[in-house]
Amino acid sequence: MPSPGKKTHMFGGNTSCVYVEQSNGQSLVLDSGTGIVELGERLLKNTNPINILLTHNHWDHIQGFPFFKPIYQADRKITITVGDVDDAASKNAILKQMEGSYFPVKHQDLPANITLNTQRSSQKSFTVNDFFVTTAPLNHPGGGTAYCVNANGVKIAYVTDNELNPPGQVKTSVNEWAQFIKGADLLIHDAQFTNDDMPIKHGWGHSTINQVAELAVKADVKNIAVISHDPARSDTELLEIEQYLQANYKSLSIECAREGRVFKFAPVKD
Numbered sequence: 001m002p003s004p005g006k007k008t009h010m011f012g013g014n015t016s017c018v019y020v021e022q023s024n025g026q027s028l029v030l031d032s033g034t035g036i037v038e039l040g041e042r043l044l045k046n047t048n049p050i051n052i053l054l055t056h057n058h059w060d061h062i063q064g065f066p067f068f069k070p071i072y073q074a075d076r077k078i079t080i081t082v083g084d085v086d087d088a089a090s091k092n093a094i095l096k097q098m099e100g101s102y103f104p105v106k107h108q109d110l111p112a113n114i115t116l117n118t119q120r121s122s123q124k125s126f127t128v129n130d131f132f133v134t135t136a137p138l139n140h141p142g143g144g145t146a147y148c149v150n151a152n153g154v155k156i157a158y159v160t161d162n163e164l165n166p167p168g169q170v171k172t173s174v175n176e177w178a179q180f181i182k183g184a185d186l187l188i189h190d191a192q193f194t195n196d197d198m199p200i201k202h203g204w205g206h207s208t209i210n211q212v213a214e215l216a217v218k219a220d221v222k223n224i225a226v227i228s229h230d231p232a233r234s235d236t237e238l239l240e241i242e243q244y245l246q247a248n249y250k251s252l253s254i255e256c257a258r259e260g261r262v263f264k265f266a267p268v269k270d
Helices: 036-043 174-181 209-218 235-248
Strands: 018-021 027-030 050-053 077-081 113-117 125-128 131-137 145-151 154-159 186-190 223-227 253-256
Touching (some): 027 145
Parallel strands (some): 186 223
Antiparallel strands (some): 131 145
16 A cells, blocks of 8 residues: 655655656656556656556555546547556556446546456567567566567566465576576566564565565575565665665665666677
8 A cells, every 4th residue: 555654755645656668758667556556647748648557456556547538638649558467457546446336436427548458467478669578477476577678679577466485385486587587687586575574474575675586696686675665664664675685685676666776787799
């Protein structure tokens, strides 16, 4: 859930949304948590088509969509790739939250030209907006999809929410994750838990900070931002986690994700 208040001013209290943009203006939006609301103000300034890749349908990854202003622009083209969730009947959840008594504006009445793609995320790879995207299934209750976004020789891995050591069935093993994200210029990975949170939260679909740092070392990742912070954690606690990670994993450029954080990568020339 969003966590506004005086204890979260430094890291921010919105739920997941990441914006990826190339120098030629081509872009992708990763997830539609409440962070997408501020992004919508920026995207109102042009008429470019918008492509959103959803990891899954849990509320914190779709709840910003009804307040995303481009959906109220007449004929604005918006394509949503739905994560490969276990329940086929819920693949339109991002729109269904705007039905019945849930929201005053019905998705059928939106003036934007909105298309749901419910098949693409089940593919191993696809191309959208000059980005080559590869996928892997999340270890998360209800299923979902992780994405590696590649363009101009730069690789960004977006893996949230994901449990690296889940009980029961494992959809993607640690070795498979290491191969999937290998050499990424930036890894954005869920690390909601500390070792102290276990074992009571084992099976909840999130990883520990140590598990993710060790995965990044194994995969030779260049930069890592841990995301999906526990909404109960304060800025002070997240700073302590960040300092712990930086002190104990000196080979990594690692940080706790902050709202508004910008990473810039120069295109890799042949």
